[in-house]
Amino acid sequence: MDSAVDFHGRRVMVTGATRGLGRHMVEAFAARGAEVIVVSRKQEACEQVARELQETHGGIAHAHSCHMGSWEAVTDLATDVHSSLGPLDVLVNNAGISPTYDSLTSISEELWDKTLDVNLKGPFRLSALVGAEMVSARGGTIINISSVASIRPAADWLPYSTAKAGLNAMTEGLARGLGPTVRVNGVICGAFLTDIAQGWDESGTQARMKATTALERAADPSEIVGTVLYLSSDLSSYTTGAMIRVDGGRI
Template sequence: MSNLQLEGKVAVVTGGSRGLGREMVLGFAEAGADVMIVSRKLDSCEELAAQVRESTGRRAVAFACHMGDWAAQDGLVERAYEEFGRVDILVNNAGMSPLYSSLDEISEDLYDKVMAVNLKGPFRLTALVGKRMAEGDGGSIINISSIAAERPTPGDLPYAAAKSGLNILTKGFAQAYGPKVRVNAIMAGPFLTDISKAWDMDQVAERMQAYPLRRAGNPNEIVGAALYLAGDASSYTTGALLPVDGGRIAKA
């Protein structure tokens, strides 16, 4: 495939200023796409946008938005279409999985925030962008889910429930906006992003021995799957849940 397989495309990536989102932004830009980088922190988005422009020459726009805010998604979409006139690729990557001491101590506020960012926001944004894509030239929507949706643990239940819901949204939106819009999900395993700084790495290393690849992923290892789902190589793929998890799902 051409290194510029996304040339002429426009990609919007939420949670795009760091972690997996940052790597996908860079990967899309290097493949020829213009990008809109979305997160709560505008300065972080602007810093990455400047890097994209300098390193790839692509257009890059920074936009601050809280993905758990239903009404804010309208402004995000309007800005994207004002800046670029189209959106070809949407990546719902923003997410949160806060720690808690025990299930009975989870507050209603924490539970609602997890659901809002991981499920409510992607629903609203996909509905808005998917409708425009379906009425226009089509496009690809990629939801960043988690293996927790199928392999939950007591330490991530609200997050796992939200990501399970995101998997259902993936399949439902694929039906709603086909045939012009493809909607797929990447079920990510453990990646060494900023979040991993809070992990007990000795415990992680021990747990990774049960994974076929025996390790956590490096953030840039999400890019190949994202490029596949964003581009024409996946033209007959929709409603799919693609594990990128070092083989965790494959293990009973």
């Protein structure tokens, strides 16, 4: 069992990796020997996280900034990483945004496009390019980080819900398109206490979690790690096209 989650000799790229769930993911991969590519919007933040991973775990970590909503930038990222490092073993599409708005009629075209670009267009382009390289290398796995908003949409996060629902559909389609040598799966996340939760009302959040989840609480960010490691490892060798809910039993 321990050897199945040993990532020595494997190259892993995580987007949105400098904070929140992505930060916990790269920490977990680095701790298990992976060569990690840290991707986020700001190069300085990527470099800082890469340094910290190397200092803590003694492995290899790379820093690559990328605007995940830009087709051209994502194309450049895939090209640069492949030309300098070679094919990836694991890609985790974790970067995402969920802009707020006052009402449905106040949603601008810019907000709509930005939300779908980062949450759906970027992951598609990166998965298509990296997935093709994985097929040529005869193996690899892609994990898309989705949200419970994709299956429990509400009016106050509708563009985000729409994008993540598209990501769910894309996951199954890519599993068929890149199989049999490349596996593609997704994680439907519930409420995690990342930095975005700092703006939440604590008592209100507790009441909401008690009313809407079987576990009656929000998740610690570290609780994403087990599922991601499972889907990245040979333990899930017969799992593809799946969407695994890590949402505390959302009702």
